[in-house]
Amino acid sequence: MATNWETTDLLKSTMEISWQFDYEIGIEKLRRLYSKSKSAQWDAELDLDWSIPIDPSRPLIDENRFGLERLPFMKRLSPGTLESFRVHMTAYQLSQFLHGEQGALMTSAALTHAVPDYEGKLYAATQTMDEARHVEAYEMYVRKLAIVYPIGKWLKELIDVTLQSDHWVKIAIGMNMVVEGLALASFHNMRRATTCDLLRSLTDNVLRDESRHVAFGNIYVADAISQMEPDQREDVAQFAFDAVLLMAGKSPGQGERGGLIRGDPGFLKVLENAQIDPGDLFRGIQEARAEGVEVSPPSDAVHAFKDLMMPALFRVGAVTERTRALYAEADIPVYEDCRVLESLEDAETGSIGL
Numbered sequence: 001m002a003t004n005w006e007t008t009d010l011l012k013s014t015m016e017i018s019w020q021f022d023y024e025i026g027i028e029k030l031r032r033l034y035s036k037s038k039s040a041q042w043d044a045e046l047d048l049d050w051s052i053p054i055d056p057s058r059p060l061i062d063e064n065r066f067g068l069e070r071l072p073f074m075k076r077l078s079p080g081t082l083e084s085f086r087v088h089m090t091a092y093q094l095s096q097f098l099h100g101e102q103g104a105l106m107t108s109a110a111l112t113h114a115v116p117d118y119e120g121k122l123y124a125a126t127q128t129m130d131e132a133r134h135v136e137a138y139e140m141y142v143r144k145l146a147i148v149y150p151i152g153k154w155l156k157e158l159i160d161v162t163l164q165s166d167h168w169v170k171i172a173i174g175m176n177m178v179v180e181g182l183a184l185a186s187f188h189n190m191r192r193a194t195t196c197d198l199l200r201s202l203t204d205n206v207l208r209d210e211s212r213h214v215a216f217g218n219i220y221v222a223d224a225i226s227q228m229e230p231d232q233r234e235d236v237a238q239f240a241f242d243a244v245l246l247m248a249g250k251s252p253g254q255g256e257r258g259g260l261i262r263g264d265p266g267f268l269k270v271l272e273n274a275q276i277d278p279g280d281l282f283r284g285i286q287e288a289r290a291e292g293v294e295v296s297p298p299s300d301a302v303h304a305f306k307d308l309m310m311p312a313l314f315r316v317g318a319v320t321e322r323t324r325a326l327y328a329e330a331d332i333p334v335y336e337d338c339r340v341l342e343s344l345e346d347a348e349t350g351s352i353g354l
């Protein structure tokens, strides 16, 4: 794929890698999840209808689904500029799905190395294969759009920190709960918003796999955290807090940095391609806030923090009394209601609530 940005990056990791010569199954739920993963494999090349035509110059998303377009500033733009913004914003978002899936491919491979249990390794290997198929599927789709944007600065930072962490529980928190919480919400919302049949069926297939990935985090991590010494649990809880802070668009000690997209070179490129002045847009956001205009997603949208990420961290015990105070200081509510999360995840035998 032709790009005008750096396409290689090298990292070093100090992760402990674990052999396991006891081939007994200790966690039956994980064995069932592994079994289900084996039989649920699909093939992006064969199982999706790639003959469906896509016009890359037309938006693929229902125009009522763009939160930013509810800004008074955006309403003053010409229809042509708005259409161009939708086209590039969707390409930007799908590029994030593609790069995020590559991150998930690498983190699940790292989990296969690092988890201490036999059945955990088997399961993580199936997630690795799932993520490889997801990378392939989004790569094929993004290629049809003929434009790929670089990975978001903050998403890359979080995946890098996760890949370079020193314990498998941190990988599962950073990836299966924080990044996949964000991804699961975005996939659901994209599935509802898209006007493209190919993208809808691709997303359906991906979502079925992702429901197992979220269930894995719950089944395995809760058990591991409950057996940790208090110091180790605090270390893991701190990692979770730092990851959430990064995704919430805040930097430690620096307060707000304005969300995931503000200041992101890829998003600035979207604005440039759509011929929208970034200064005008960010002033427009501030004006809207001052006037109390809500730029919230549609009411049926899944909210990554409220519905998925925070309930998942709370449920596995990755929020301690100490870090609860840190969340309060950072003005990030610790949502504990797991109903949406449970409806979206595969509870090892249940089905996804699509």
Ligand SMILES: [Fe+2]
Pocket (backbone or CB within 6 Å): 101, 104, 130, 131, 134, 206, 210
């Ligand atoms: Fe995935």
Ligand SMILES: [Fe+2]
Pocket (backbone or CB within 6 Å): 104, 131, 180, 209, 210, 213
């Ligand atoms: Fe995944």
